Amino acid sequence: MSLIHTYQFNPQLFWIRDLSSLFSDFLRYALLSVLVVALVQMAFFRSVSALSRLRSRVGQQSNLSNSVRWLQTQTSTHTDLYSELKELVPEYQERVKKLKKEHGSVELGKITVDMVLGGMRGMTALVWLGSAVDPDEGIRFRGMSIPECQKKLPGAFPGGEPLPEAVLWLLLTGKIPNKAQVDSLAQELRSRATIPDYAYKAIDALPVSAHPMTQFTTGVMALQVQSEFQKAYEGGIHKSRYWEPTYEDTMNLIARLPAVAAYIYRRKYKDGKIISLDHSLDYGANYAHMLGFDDPEMLEFMRLYISIHSDHEGGNVSSHTAHLVASPLSDPYLAFAAALNGLAGPLHGLANQEVLRWIRSIVAEFGTPNISTEQLTDYINKTLSSGQVVPGYGHGVLRQTDPRYTCQREFALKHLPNDPYFQLVSKIKEVVPPILTKLGKVKNPWPNVDAHSGVLLNYYGLTEENYYTVLFGVSRSIGVGPQLIWDRALGMPLERPKSVTLEKLEQLCAK
Numbered sequence: 097m098s099l100i101h102t103y104q105f106n107p108q109l110f111w112i113r114d115l116s117s118l119f120s121d122f123l124r125y126a127l128l129s130v131l132v133v134a135l136v137q138m139a140f141f142r143s144v145s146a147l148s149r150l151r152s153r154v155g156q157q158s159n160l161s162n163s164v165r166w167l168q169t170q171t172s173t174h175t176d177l178y179s180e181l182k183e184l185v186p187e188y189q190e191r192v193k194k195l196k197k198e199h200g201s202v203e204l205g206k207i208t209v210d211m212v213l214g215g216m217r218g219m220t221a222l223v224w225l226g227s228a229v230d231p232d233e234g235i236r237f238r239g240m241s242i243p244e245c246q247k248k249l250p251g252a253f254p255g256g257e258p259l260p261e262a263v264l265w266l267l268l269t270g271k272i273p274n275k276a277q278v279d280s281l282a283q284e285l286r287s288r289a290t291i292p293d294y295a296y297k298a299i300d301a302l303p304v305s306a307h308p309m310t311q312f313t314t315g316v317m318a319l320q321v322q323s324e325f326q327k328a329y330e331g332g333i334h335k336s337r338y339w340e341p342t343y344e345d346t347m348n349l350i351a352r353l354p355a356v357a358a359y360i361y362r363r364k365y366k367d368g369k370i371i372s373l374d375h376s377l378d379y380g381a382n383y384a385h386m387l388g389f390d391d392p393e394m395l396e397f398m399r400l401y402i403s404i405h406s407d408h409e410g411g412n413v414s415s416h417t418a419h420l421v422a423s424p425l426s427d428p429y430l431a432f433a434a435a436l437n438g439l440a441g442p443l444h445g446l447a448n449q450e451v452l453r454w455i456r457s458i459v460a461e462f463g464t465p466n467i468s469t470e471q472l473t474d475y476i477n478k479t480l481s482s483g484q485v486v487p488g489y490g491h492g493v494l495r496q497t498d499p500r501y502t503c504q505r506e507f508a509l510k511h512l513p514n515d516p517y518f519q520l521v522s523k524i525k526e527v528v529p530p531i532l533t534k535l536g537k538v539k540n541p542w543p544n545v546d547a548h549s550g551v552l553l554n555y556y557g558l559t560e561e562n563y564y565t566v567l568f569g570v571s572r573s574i575g576v577g578p579q580l581i582w583d584r585a586l587g588m589p590l591e592r593p594k595s596v597t598l599e600k601l602e603q604l605c606a607k
């Protein structure tokens with residue numbers, strides 16, 4: 097950041113001052129040069145003090161959200177992501193140091209028995225740089241809502257959906273990249289996308305019938321063999337440089353996931369006919385291409401899909417898992433494989449598979465997607481009375497319709513308004529919330545991201561719903577990866593919360 101740069105000029109300026117006073121005692125003609133030096137010096141000081149005034153104004157604000165906001169509005173200056181990041185690291189380290197030193201004992205809230213027994217809901221206990229979820233507004237990526245991202249982040253063409261590369265740049269640096277920067281990142285990712293043969297062989301060792309997520313995690317674990325972090329750690333790397341091989345691992349992992357994921361799809365559903373990477377395509381389009389889809393609308397949907405599924409703040413099962421597993425310095429491959437296993441749970445990532453399955457079961461029951469409100473109400477009642485949840489509805493944090501649902505709905509309205517499955521999804525959105533509300537215990541009766549993705553994928557021909565969580569997993573790397581890099585850059589320690597026994601909890605309550 098330029099402010100930091102200017103700061104570092106300070107000692108140099110004092111050196112110039114000493115030098116100038118020395119000269120002034122000597123020859124008369126030196127007076128001229130002293131004058132010049134003094135003028136330059138004044139200009140320097142003025143700009144330094146203007147910038148440092150600005151900086152201290154930002155720093156002084158006890159309202160940290162404002163300074164964060166201020167940093168966010170910046171656009172990126174470096175052409176490559178690594179240089180951009182390298183410049184930011186000292187500044188972020190400084191911010192964390194300041195927080196620890198000056199505000200270490202500030203209280204952030206109470207811990208209640210409900211929280212301890214309730215999956216730590218609402219307990220502020222983690223730092224996550226990339227995104228935050230507002231209960232009503234939903235996700236913001238580095239402060240930017242989805243509509244803002246759609247407006248400000250470069251797409252594949254003017255007005256296109258945000259490119260996942262742009263989201264990666266934003267999540268990692270907090271800055272908005274331009275098209276040239278995003279294109280160079282796309283190129284970098286393609287150049288990193290070489291898969292060792294044994295990764296495919298490891299997957300091949302599993303039966304084709306294995307769930308795609310099991311095959312995916314196996315592939316990721318095989319990629320771990322090439323971990324740069326592990327190598328550097330064994331080589332005795334200084335801890336101040338941990339983030340550098342973590343960056344390498346994360347970028348390699350992100351770059352390699354689509355090819356591994358597409359391999360699983362082709363192996364399982366397309367007789368093993370593999371399609372290789374296209375060096376002219378961006379990340380999202382390439383993934384679609386390797387899966388076997390080349391319809392420009394599907395490529396565009398994949399860009400949107402990956403972008404909106406990338407991140408959902410830090411307490412999320414997959415994000416928290418990655419952060420936790422990385423905390424004893426497990427490398428990004430190990431951490432991400434663990435995150436994928438969390439994502440494979442039916443209440444988390446697997447929900448998108450469940451949604452399409454549930455919608456299909458409705459269509460099978462009535463023989464058509466064109467059903468009446470009464471028929472749908474009946475079916476929902478049946479789902480609930482058999483002790484199942486309505487998939488795609490509810491959320492751990494959100495209390496309104498998920499903006500990720502809304503943007504997919506807008507995409508569908510634009511591209512497939514007459515699709516009968518889309519119309520059924522729209523009807524479900526009218527009928528489910530009042531029923532869930534009536535149950536009286538559901539905190540959020542509104543649709544989440546998973547309620548919509550399946551019908552869009554289905555429309556474009558990706559009909560194998562068991563595969564959907566793998567798409568989700570690839571997308572998660574864009575959100576989880578950047579935090580793993582920051583975890584190491586900021587020296588985040590081993591995670592170790594305190595637990596209590598049930599007896600102890602009862603004792604504490606008896607008091």
Ligand SMILES: CC(C)(COP(=O)(O)OP(=O)(O)OC[C@H]1O[C@@H](n2cnc3c(N)ncnc32)[C@H](O)[C@@H]1OP(=O)(O)O)[C@@H](O)C(=O)NCCC(=O)NCCS
Pocket residue numbers: 442443444445447484485486487488489490491492493532537538539540544545546
């Ligand atoms: C997402 C989810 C796991 C959040 O869980 P949560 O934070 O515990 O949600 P709540 O606090 O609202 O849950 C309170 C009660 O409402 C129920 N509930 C929540 N969402 C429900 C749904 N969609 N259908 C039926 N019941 C639901 C819960 O099962 C719980 O019931 P219980 O007390 O009998 O166990 C939950 O809403 C769910 O299971 N949704 C369906 C699966 C899904 O779409 N997952 C994707 C998440 S992105």
Ligand SMILES: *[C@@H]1O[C@H](CO)[C@@H](O)[C@H](O)[C@H]1NC(C)=O
Pocket residue numbers: 159161162
């Ligand atoms: C902090 O900033 C937010 C947003 O600008 C504002 O709503 C809030 O009142 C501010 N709080 C303080 C303590 O200044």
Ligand SMILES: *[C@@H]1O[C@H](CO)[C@@H](O)[C@H](O)[C@H]1NC(C)=O
Pocket residue numbers: 404405406407408411412413414491492493544545572
């Ligand atoms: C967890 O993160 C995923 C991925 O971004 C998101 O779709 C899901 O809504 C999140 N769930 C919670 C409870 O935060």
Ligand SMILES: *[C@@H]1O[C@H](CO)[C@@H](O)[C@H](O)[C@H]1NC(C)=O
Pocket residue numbers: 466467
């Ligand atoms: C759906 O069903 C209704 C009532 O049976 C009918 O009027 C309508 O034309 C149908 N719509 C389509 C698209 O088939």
Ligand SMILES: *[C@@H]1O[C@H](CO)[C@@H](O)[C@H](O)[C@H]1NC(C)=O
Pocket residue numbers: 470473474477534
């Ligand atoms: C479905 O359940 C709701 C609430 O439990 C009830 O009010 C409604 O009558 C039921 N509808 C049908 C068609 O059974």
